[in-house]
Amino acid sequence: MRRRAAPRPSPRARIRCLTFIVAALVAGCTSPAAVSRYARSATLTTAKLPDVADALSESCRRTASYRLRRTSDAWYGDDSVRIACAGRDAALRTVTRANRVLAAYFAALESLADNKLTDYDAKIGASGETLAEAGAFGKKQVKAVEGLASFAASRATDGYRRQRLREAIAAQNENVQIVTGSLHEILDGDLAQLLENDVAAQTSFYRSALTEGSSRDPLTAILVRDAYDERAAQLAQRSAAVHSLAQALLTVGRGHQALYDSRDHLGGKALLATIVSNARELDAAIARVNKAF
Amino acid sequence: MPTTTAEQSRAIAKLYSDLASALADYRFLHWAELSKAQRAEIESHEWTLLTYSSNMASRAIRLGGEDVATAVAGIMRATRRLTAAVRRVASVKRAVAIATSAVALGGAIASGHGLAIGEAVSKALSTADG
Numbered sequence: 001m002r003r004r005a006a007p008r009p010s011p012r013a014r015i016r017c018l019t020f021i022v023a024a025l026v027a028g029c030t031s032p033a034a035v036s037r038y039a040r041s042a043t044l045t046t047a048k049l050p051d052v053a054d055a056l057s058e059s060c061r062r063t064a065s066y067r068l069r070r071t072s073d074a075w076y077g078d079d080s081v082r083i084a085c086a087g088r089d090a091a092l093r094t095v096t097r098a099n100r101v102l103a104a105y106f107a108a109l110e111s112l113a114d115n116k117l118t119d120y121d122a123k124i125g126a127s128g129e130t131l132a133e134a135g136a137f138g139k140k141q142v143k144a145v146e147g148l149a150s151f152a153a154s155r156a157t158d159g160y161r162r163q164r165l166r167e168a169i170a171a172q173n174e175n176v177q178i179v180t181g182s183l184h185e186i187l188d189g190d191l192a193q194l195l196e197n198d199v200a201a202q203t204s205f206y207r208s209a210l211t212e213g214s215s216r217d218p219l220t221a222i223l224v225r226d227a228y229d230e231r232a233a234q235l236a237q238r239s240a241a242v243h244s245l246a247q248a249l250l251t252v253g254r255g256h257q258a259l260y261d262s263r264d265h266l267g268g269k270a271l272l273a274t275i276v277s278n279a280r281e282l283d284a285a286i287a288r289v290n291k292a293f
Numbered sequence: 294m295p296t297t298t299a300e301q302s303r304a305i306a307k308l309y310s311d312l313a314s315a316l317a318d319y320r321f322l323h324w325a326e327l328s329k330a331q332r333a334e335i336e337s338h339e340w341t342l343l344t345y346s347s348n349m350a351s352r353a354i355r356l357g358g359e360d361v362a363t364a365v366a367g368i369m370r371a372t373r374r375l376t377a378a379v380r381r382v383a384s385v386k387r388a389v390a391i392a393t394s395a396v397a398l399g400g401a402i403a404s405g406h407g408l409a410i411g412e413a414v415s416k417a418l419s420t421a422d423g
Contacts, residue, residue, distance in 0.1 A: 060347070067340045088347060091354035186354050189303050193350040197310055197343050204317050204339060211324060 032113030034275040035165055035259060035266060039110035041282040042252045046103035048245060048286060049183070051293040053092040055238060056191060059198045060085040066205035088194065095186055098145055102179050105148040105172065112165055141182050144175035166263045173260035180253035188246035195239045202231060234292075241292035248285035251278055302353035309346035309399065313339045316392055323385065331385055338392035345399040387423060394420040 064084035068076040206228040214221035255278040262271040297305070316339045320332055327335070394417045401413035 063343075063347075067344070071337050071340055084344075087351045091351040094354055185299075190306075190350045190353045193303065193306050193310065194347055197313075197347045197350070200310065200314055200317070201340070201343055204336070207321065208336065211321065 032165055032266065034262075034268075034272045035169070036110060036113035037272075037279050038255045038259060038275045039106045039113060041279040041286075042106040042255065043103060043110060044286050045245070045248045045252055045282050046099050046106060048289045048293065049099040049187075050096050052187075052191065052242060052245060052289070053096050055293050056194055057085065057089055057092055059195065059235075059238075060088045063198045063201040066201050070205060070208065091190070095183065095191075098141070098179055099183060101145045101148045102176070102183070105176070109165075109168065112168065141178055144178035147175040148172060148179065165266060169256070169259045169263050169266075173256055176256045177253050180249045180256075184246045184249040184253075187242055187249065192239060192242050192246075195235065195242060199232070199235050199239070202228070202235065237292045241289045244285045244288045248282055248289075251281050251285070254278065255282075297352075299353040302349045305402075306346045306349035306353065309342045309349065309395075312395055313342035313346065316342070316388070319388055323388075327385060331389065334389055335392055338389075338396050341396045342392075342399065345403070348403075390420055 061081045061084075064081045065076070067084070068080060206224065210221055210224060210228075255275060258271060258274045258278065259266070262268055262274075265271065316335055320327065320335045320339070324332070394413070398410075398413040398417045401409040404410075
Protein backbone atom coordinates (compact mmCIF):
# COMPACT_ATOMS: atom_id res chain seq x y z
CA MET A 1 0.00 0.00 0.00
CA ARG A 2 1.42 3.38 -0.98
CA ARG A 3 1.96 5.73 1.87
CA ARG A 4 0.16 8.99 1.55
CA ALA A 5 2.40 12.02 1.29
CA ALA A 6 2.11 14.45 4.15
CA PRO A 7 -0.05 17.42 3.25
CA ARG A 8 2.00 20.42 2.14
CA PRO A 9 1.72 23.33 4.56
CA SER A 10 -0.25 26.28 3.30
CA PRO A 11 1.73 29.38 2.19
CA ARG A 12 0.45 31.21 5.26
CA ALA A 13 1.67 28.47 7.59
CA ARG A 14 5.06 28.47 5.83
CA ILE A 15 5.38 32.23 6.30
CA ARG A 16 4.47 31.84 9.98
CA CYS A 17 7.08 29.13 10.38
CA LEU A 18 9.76 31.17 8.59
CA THR A 19 8.94 34.20 10.69
CA PHE A 20 9.31 32.10 13.82
CA ILE A 21 12.68 30.70 12.68
CA VAL A 22 14.02 34.16 11.77
CA ALA A 23 12.82 35.60 15.06
CA ALA A 24 14.45 32.75 16.96
CA LEU A 25 17.70 33.28 15.04
CA VAL A 26 17.71 37.01 15.67
CA ALA A 27 17.00 36.43 19.33
CA GLY A 28 19.72 33.80 19.46
CA CYS A 29 22.27 36.12 17.87
CA THR A 30 21.72 38.74 20.52
CA SER A 31 20.75 36.45 23.37
CA PRO A 32 20.42 38.90 26.27
CA ALA A 33 20.49 36.41 29.16
CA ALA A 34 23.84 37.75 30.34
CA VAL A 35 22.76 41.36 29.96
CA SER A 36 19.48 40.70 31.68
CA ARG A 37 21.12 38.90 34.61
CA TYR A 38 23.76 41.59 34.93
CA ALA A 39 21.31 44.49 34.76
CA ARG A 40 19.06 42.90 37.39
CA SER A 41 21.88 42.61 39.93
CA ALA A 42 23.22 46.06 39.05
CA THR A 43 19.75 47.52 39.58
CA LEU A 44 19.48 45.85 43.00
CA THR A 45 22.91 47.21 43.93
CA THR A 46 22.07 50.79 43.04
CA ALA A 47 18.70 50.45 44.77
CA LYS A 48 20.45 50.16 48.15
CA LEU A 49 22.36 53.40 47.99
CA PRO A 50 19.44 55.70 48.94
CA ASP A 51 18.98 53.66 52.14
CA VAL A 52 22.65 54.16 52.97
CA ALA A 53 22.30 57.90 52.33
CA ASP A 54 19.22 58.09 54.59
CA ALA A 55 21.02 56.23 57.37
CA LEU A 56 24.02 58.56 57.11
CA SER A 57 21.76 61.57 57.30
CA GLU A 58 20.08 60.16 60.41
CA SER A 59 23.47 59.35 61.88
CA CYS A 60 24.55 62.97 61.37
CA ARG A 61 21.54 64.19 63.34
CA ARG A 62 22.35 61.86 66.20
CA THR A 63 25.99 62.98 66.22
CA ALA A 64 24.94 66.64 66.17
CA SER A 65 22.66 66.04 69.14
CA TYR A 66 25.55 64.36 71.02
CA ARG A 67 27.70 67.41 70.40
CA LEU A 68 24.98 69.85 71.46
CA ARG A 69 24.33 67.90 74.64
CA ARG A 70 28.02 67.69 75.57
CA THR A 71 29.05 71.25 74.74
CA SER A 72 26.09 73.27 75.96
CA ASP A 73 23.52 73.22 78.69
CA ALA A 74 21.03 75.08 76.55
CA TRP A 75 17.98 73.34 75.13
CA TYR A 76 18.30 72.53 71.43
CA GLY A 77 15.63 71.95 68.84
CA ASP A 78 15.38 70.15 65.53
CA ASP A 79 16.50 73.31 63.69
CA SER A 80 19.94 73.26 65.32
CA VAL A 81 20.42 69.63 64.34
CA ARG A 82 19.20 70.22 60.79
CA ILE A 83 21.53 73.18 60.29
CA ALA A 84 24.47 71.16 61.57
CA CYS A 85 23.74 68.47 58.98
CA ALA A 86 22.93 70.72 56.00
CA GLY A 87 26.35 70.20 54.38
CA ARG A 88 26.20 66.44 54.69
CA ASP A 89 22.61 66.32 53.41
CA ALA A 90 23.54 68.36 50.33
CA ALA A 91 26.48 66.07 49.63
CA LEU A 92 24.30 62.98 50.04
CA ARG A 93 21.79 64.41 47.57
CA THR A 94 24.61 64.67 45.04
CA VAL A 95 25.39 61.00 45.51
CA THR A 96 21.78 59.85 45.26
CA ARG A 97 21.21 61.93 42.10
CA ALA A 98 24.15 60.33 40.31
CA ASN A 99 23.08 56.92 41.59
CA ARG A 100 19.53 57.47 40.37
CA VAL A 101 20.78 58.04 36.85
CA LEU A 102 22.86 54.88 37.04
CA ALA A 103 19.84 52.95 38.35
CA ALA A 104 17.67 54.26 35.49
CA TYR A 105 20.30 53.15 32.98
CA PHE A 106 20.40 49.62 34.39
CA ALA A 107 16.60 49.44 34.46
CA ALA A 108 16.53 50.53 30.83
CA LEU A 109 19.22 48.00 29.96
CA GLU A 110 17.26 45.24 31.68
CA SER A 111 14.04 46.13 29.90
CA LEU A 112 15.92 46.34 26.63
CA ALA A 113 17.38 42.88 27.21
CA ASP A 114 13.96 41.52 28.15
CA ASN A 115 12.31 43.49 25.36
CA LYS A 116 9.76 45.11 27.60
CA LEU A 117 8.90 48.70 28.28
CA THR A 118 9.59 50.34 31.63
CA ASP A 119 8.44 53.61 33.07
CA TYR A 120 10.88 56.37 32.44
CA ASP A 121 11.42 58.76 35.27
CA ALA A 122 11.27 62.17 33.63
CA LYS A 123 13.30 63.70 36.46
CA ILE A 124 16.31 61.65 35.46
CA GLY A 125 17.00 63.83 32.43
CA ALA A 126 17.61 66.85 34.58
CA SER A 127 20.08 65.09 36.85
CA GLY A 128 23.19 65.89 34.84
CA GLU A 129 22.21 69.53 34.66
CA THR A 130 21.49 69.66 38.38
CA LEU A 131 24.81 68.09 39.22
CA ALA A 132 26.61 70.61 37.02
CA GLU A 133 24.78 73.55 38.58
CA ALA A 134 25.54 72.37 42.08
CA GLY A 135 29.22 72.07 41.16
CA ALA A 136 28.87 68.65 42.67
CA PHE A 137 30.85 66.55 40.26
CA GLY A 138 33.68 67.36 37.89
CA LYS A 139 32.97 67.95 34.20
CA LYS A 140 33.89 64.39 33.30
CA GLN A 141 31.46 62.91 35.83
CA VAL A 142 28.64 65.29 34.86
CA LYS A 143 29.13 64.35 31.18
CA ALA A 144 28.97 60.68 32.10
CA VAL A 145 25.76 61.18 34.08
CA GLU A 146 24.20 63.14 31.20
CA GLY A 147 25.16 60.40 28.75
CA LEU A 148 23.45 57.78 30.88
CA ALA A 149 20.39 59.98 31.37
CA SER A 150 19.98 60.57 27.64
CA PHE A 151 20.28 56.83 27.02
CA ALA A 152 17.54 56.14 29.55
CA ALA A 153 15.36 58.81 27.90
CA SER A 154 15.83 57.55 24.37
CA ARG A 155 15.16 54.02 25.57
CA ALA A 156 11.73 55.08 26.67
CA THR A 157 10.86 57.34 23.76
CA ASP A 158 12.42 55.49 20.84
CA GLY A 159 11.80 51.99 22.02
CA TYR A 160 15.20 50.40 21.79
CA ARG A 161 15.13 46.73 20.98
CA ARG A 162 17.31 43.76 21.64
CA GLN A 163 19.41 44.16 18.51
CA ARG A 164 20.53 47.56 19.80
CA LEU A 165 21.98 46.26 23.07
CA ARG A 166 25.40 46.03 21.55
CA GLU A 167 25.43 49.68 20.55
CA ALA A 168 24.03 50.79 23.88
CA ILE A 169 26.65 48.88 25.87
CA ALA A 170 29.42 50.17 23.63
CA ALA A 171 28.22 53.77 23.90
CA GLN A 172 27.72 53.77 27.68
CA ASN A 173 30.63 51.72 28.90
CA GLU A 174 32.94 54.66 29.56
CA ASN A 175 30.17 56.56 31.34
CA VAL A 176 29.32 53.58 33.52
CA GLN A 177 33.00 53.17 34.44
CA ILE A 178 33.29 56.85 35.43
CA VAL A 179 30.09 56.97 37.49
CA THR A 180 30.60 53.64 39.26
CA GLY A 181 34.25 54.58 39.90
CA SER A 182 33.25 57.95 41.40
CA LEU A 183 30.52 56.43 43.54
CA HIS A 184 32.97 53.78 44.73
CA GLU A 185 35.45 56.46 45.80
CA ILE A 186 32.75 58.46 47.58
CA LEU A 187 31.41 55.43 49.43
CA ASP A 188 34.75 53.91 50.31
CA GLY A 189 36.38 57.23 51.19
CA ASP A 190 33.94 59.97 52.15
CA LEU A 191 30.91 58.10 53.43
CA ALA A 192 33.18 55.70 55.31
CA GLN A 193 34.95 58.71 56.87
CA LEU A 194 31.62 60.24 57.89
CA LEU A 195 30.64 56.98 59.56
CA GLU A 196 34.04 56.77 61.24
CA ASN A 197 33.51 60.27 62.64
CA ASP A 198 30.05 59.28 63.86
CA VAL A 199 31.58 56.26 65.58
CA ALA A 200 34.19 58.50 67.27
CA ALA A 201 31.50 60.98 68.32
CA GLN A 202 29.29 58.26 69.75
CA THR A 203 32.17 56.67 71.64
CA SER A 204 33.23 60.03 73.05
CA PHE A 205 29.65 60.86 74.09
CA TYR A 206 28.99 57.60 75.92
CA ARG A 207 32.47 57.17 77.33
CA SER A 208 32.53 60.72 78.74
CA ALA A 209 29.12 60.34 80.33
CA LEU A 210 29.98 56.92 81.77
CA THR A 211 33.33 58.07 83.12
CA GLU A 212 31.67 61.04 84.78
CA GLY A 213 28.69 59.25 86.27
CA SER A 214 29.22 55.50 86.58
CA SER A 215 30.48 55.64 90.17
CA ARG A 216 27.46 57.72 91.23
CA ASP A 217 24.89 55.41 89.65
CA PRO A 218 26.36 52.00 88.71
CA LEU A 219 23.02 50.40 87.77
CA THR A 220 22.16 53.13 85.26
CA ALA A 221 25.72 52.89 83.96
CA ILE A 222 25.08 49.24 83.06
CA LEU A 223 22.02 50.17 80.99
CA VAL A 224 23.83 53.04 79.30
CA ARG A 225 26.73 50.75 78.46
CA ASP A 226 24.28 48.23 76.94
CA ALA A 227 22.75 50.97 74.80
CA TYR A 228 26.22 52.02 73.68
CA ASP A 229 27.24 48.45 72.79
CA GLU A 230 24.10 48.01 70.71
CA ARG A 231 24.65 51.23 68.77
CA ALA A 232 28.35 50.57 68.35
CA ALA A 233 27.58 47.14 66.87
CA GLN A 234 25.05 48.70 64.50
CA LEU A 235 27.55 51.33 63.32
CA ALA A 236 30.28 48.72 62.87
CA GLN A 237 27.92 46.62 60.75
CA ARG A 238 26.98 49.69 58.72
CA SER A 239 30.62 50.63 58.14
CA ALA A 240 31.32 47.13 56.83
CA ALA A 241 28.23 47.30 54.62
CA VAL A 242 29.31 50.64 53.14
CA HIS A 243 32.63 49.04 52.15
CA SER A 244 30.74 46.09 50.66
CA LEU A 245 28.55 48.41 48.63
CA ALA A 246 31.61 50.35 47.45
CA GLN A 247 33.19 47.10 46.27
CA ALA A 248 29.89 46.08 44.68
CA LEU A 249 29.91 49.25 42.59
CA LEU A 250 33.33 48.27 41.26
CA THR A 251 31.90 44.83 40.47
CA VAL A 252 29.05 46.54 38.60
CA GLY A 253 31.67 48.44 36.58
CA ARG A 254 33.60 45.22 35.88
CA GLY A 255 30.44 43.45 34.77
CA HIS A 256 29.64 46.21 32.32
CA GLN A 257 33.20 46.07 31.05
CA ALA A 258 32.78 42.32 30.45
CA LEU A 259 29.62 43.01 28.45
CA TYR A 260 31.49 45.67 26.51
CA ASP A 261 34.45 43.36 25.81
CA SER A 262 32.07 40.66 24.52
CA ARG A 263 29.59 42.99 22.86
CA ASP A 264 29.92 41.13 19.57
CA HIS A 265 29.14 37.80 21.26
CA LEU A 266 26.53 38.72 23.83
CA GLY A 267 25.05 35.23 23.62
CA GLY A 268 28.38 33.51 24.38
CA LYS A 269 28.62 30.95 27.17
CA ALA A 270 31.88 32.41 28.50
CA LEU A 271 30.27 35.80 28.95
CA LEU A 272 27.25 34.31 30.68
CA ALA A 273 29.55 32.44 33.09
CA THR A 274 31.45 35.66 33.85
CA ILE A 275 28.23 37.57 34.42
CA VAL A 276 26.72 34.86 36.62
CA SER A 277 29.83 34.92 38.80
CA ASN A 278 29.72 38.73 38.81
CA ALA A 279 26.04 38.66 39.77
CA ARG A 280 26.71 36.21 42.62
CA GLU A 281 29.28 38.63 44.05
CA LEU A 282 26.72 41.41 43.80
CA ASP A 283 23.99 39.31 45.41
CA ALA A 284 26.26 38.54 48.38
CA ALA A 285 27.12 42.22 48.79
CA ILE A 286 23.47 43.23 48.57
CA ALA A 287 22.59 40.70 51.27
CA ARG A 288 25.21 42.25 53.58
CA VAL A 289 23.90 45.74 52.89
CA ASN A 290 20.29 44.65 53.38
CA LYS A 291 21.22 43.26 56.78
CA ALA A 292 22.86 46.51 57.88
CA PHE A 293 20.46 49.09 56.45
CA MET B 294 37.37 78.20 51.48
CA PRO B 295 40.29 77.65 49.14
CA THR B 296 39.52 75.22 46.38
CA THR B 297 40.90 71.82 47.13
CA THR B 298 40.57 68.64 45.14
CA ALA B 299 38.32 65.89 46.41
CA GLU B 300 41.39 63.83 47.21
CA GLN B 301 42.93 66.65 49.26
CA SER B 302 39.68 67.21 51.14
CA ARG B 303 39.57 63.49 51.91
CA ALA B 304 43.11 63.58 53.26
CA ILE B 305 42.37 66.62 55.45
CA ALA B 306 39.16 64.99 56.74
CA LYS B 307 41.18 61.96 57.79
CA LEU B 308 43.84 64.07 59.49
CA TYR B 309 41.27 66.03 61.50
CA SER B 310 39.54 62.84 62.49
CA ASP B 311 42.86 61.35 63.65
CA LEU B 312 43.63 64.50 65.61
CA ALA B 313 40.23 64.44 67.33
CA SER B 314 40.82 60.78 68.26
CA ALA B 315 44.28 61.56 69.59
CA LEU B 316 42.80 64.30 71.80
CA ALA B 317 40.08 61.96 73.06
CA ASP B 318 42.69 59.32 73.90
CA TYR B 319 44.69 61.95 75.74
CA ARG B 320 41.63 63.16 77.67
CA PHE B 321 40.64 59.70 78.86
CA LEU B 322 44.20 58.64 79.59
CA HIS B 323 44.82 61.74 81.77
CA TRP B 324 41.26 62.00 83.10
CA ALA B 325 42.26 62.14 86.75
CA GLU B 326 45.04 64.69 86.19
CA LEU B 327 42.83 67.08 84.26
CA SER B 328 40.52 69.58 85.89
CA LYS B 329 36.85 69.60 84.92
CA ALA B 330 37.39 72.81 82.94
CA GLN B 331 40.39 71.37 81.09
CA ARG B 332 38.47 68.24 80.20
CA ALA B 333 35.59 70.35 78.90
CA GLU B 334 37.95 72.50 76.84
CA ILE B 335 39.70 69.54 75.24
CA GLU B 336 36.38 67.81 74.58
CA SER B 337 34.99 70.94 72.96
CA HIS B 338 38.02 70.99 70.63
CA GLU B 339 37.45 67.33 69.81
CA TRP B 340 33.86 68.04 68.75
CA THR B 341 34.98 70.98 66.63
CA LEU B 342 37.66 68.91 64.91
CA LEU B 343 35.21 66.07 64.24
CA THR B 344 32.81 68.58 62.72
CA TYR B 345 35.62 69.99 60.54
CA SER B 346 36.47 66.47 59.46
CA SER B 347 32.88 65.68 58.51
CA ASN B 348 32.58 68.99 56.67
CA MET B 349 35.73 68.21 54.67
CA ALA B 350 34.45 64.71 53.85
CA SER B 351 31.13 66.19 52.70
CA ARG B 352 33.04 68.79 50.69
CA ALA B 353 35.09 66.04 49.03
CA ILE B 354 31.86 64.62 47.67
CA ARG B 355 30.83 67.93 46.21
CA LEU B 356 34.10 69.20 44.83
CA GLY B 357 34.84 69.66 41.18
CA GLY B 358 38.41 70.48 41.88
CA GLU B 359 41.10 73.06 41.24
CA ASP B 360 44.48 72.73 42.85
CA VAL B 361 45.85 74.82 45.63
CA ALA B 362 48.56 72.31 46.25
CA THR B 363 50.87 74.53 48.29
CA ALA B 364 48.23 75.66 50.79
CA VAL B 365 46.82 72.18 51.10
CA ALA B 366 50.23 70.60 51.50
CA GLY B 367 50.94 73.09 54.30
CA ILE B 368 47.63 72.34 56.00
CA MET B 369 48.23 68.62 55.81
CA ARG B 370 51.79 68.90 57.08
CA ALA B 371 50.66 71.01 60.01
CA THR B 372 47.82 68.68 60.92
CA ARG B 373 50.04 65.61 60.72
CA ARG B 374 52.57 67.18 63.05
CA LEU B 375 49.85 68.26 65.44
CA THR B 376 48.54 64.73 65.58
CA ALA B 377 51.99 63.35 66.26
CA ALA B 378 52.52 66.01 68.90
CA VAL B 379 49.30 65.16 70.72
CA ARG B 380 50.29 61.52 70.84
CA ARG B 381 53.62 62.28 72.53
CA VAL B 382 52.58 65.28 74.61
CA ALA B 383 53.07 65.10 78.34
CA SER B 384 51.89 68.41 79.69
CA VAL B 385 48.25 69.41 79.89
CA LYS B 386 49.02 73.01 78.95
CA ARG B 387 50.64 71.94 75.70
CA ALA B 388 47.81 69.54 74.87
CA VAL B 389 45.31 72.38 75.19
CA ALA B 390 47.55 74.72 73.15
CA ILE B 391 47.86 72.15 70.38
CA ALA B 392 44.11 71.52 70.32
CA THR B 393 43.46 75.27 70.23
CA SER B 394 45.84 75.88 67.34
CA ALA B 395 44.32 72.95 65.42
CA VAL B 396 40.88 74.43 65.83
CA ALA B 397 42.19 77.87 64.77
CA LEU B 398 43.72 76.25 61.69
CA GLY B 399 40.39 74.64 60.83
CA GLY B 400 38.64 77.97 61.28
CA ALA B 401 41.14 79.69 58.99
CA ILE B 402 40.57 77.03 56.31
CA ALA B 403 36.83 77.52 56.58
CA SER B 404 37.22 81.30 56.25
CA GLY B 405 39.01 80.89 52.92
CA HIS B 406 41.48 83.73 53.54
CA GLY B 407 44.91 82.79 52.22
CA LEU B 408 46.73 85.07 54.65
CA ALA B 409 44.85 83.74 57.66
CA ILE B 410 45.52 80.17 56.53
CA GLY B 411 49.24 80.90 56.13
CA GLU B 412 49.42 82.43 59.60
CA ALA B 413 47.44 79.60 61.17
CA VAL B 414 49.65 77.01 59.48
CA SER B 415 52.88 78.57 60.75
CA LYS B 416 51.41 79.04 64.23
CA ALA B 417 50.26 75.41 64.29
CA LEU B 418 53.68 74.22 63.13
CA SER B 419 55.48 76.17 65.83
CA THR B 420 53.02 74.96 68.48
CA ALA B 421 53.50 71.38 67.36
CA ASP B 422 57.29 71.72 67.35
CA GLY B 423 56.89 73.26 70.80
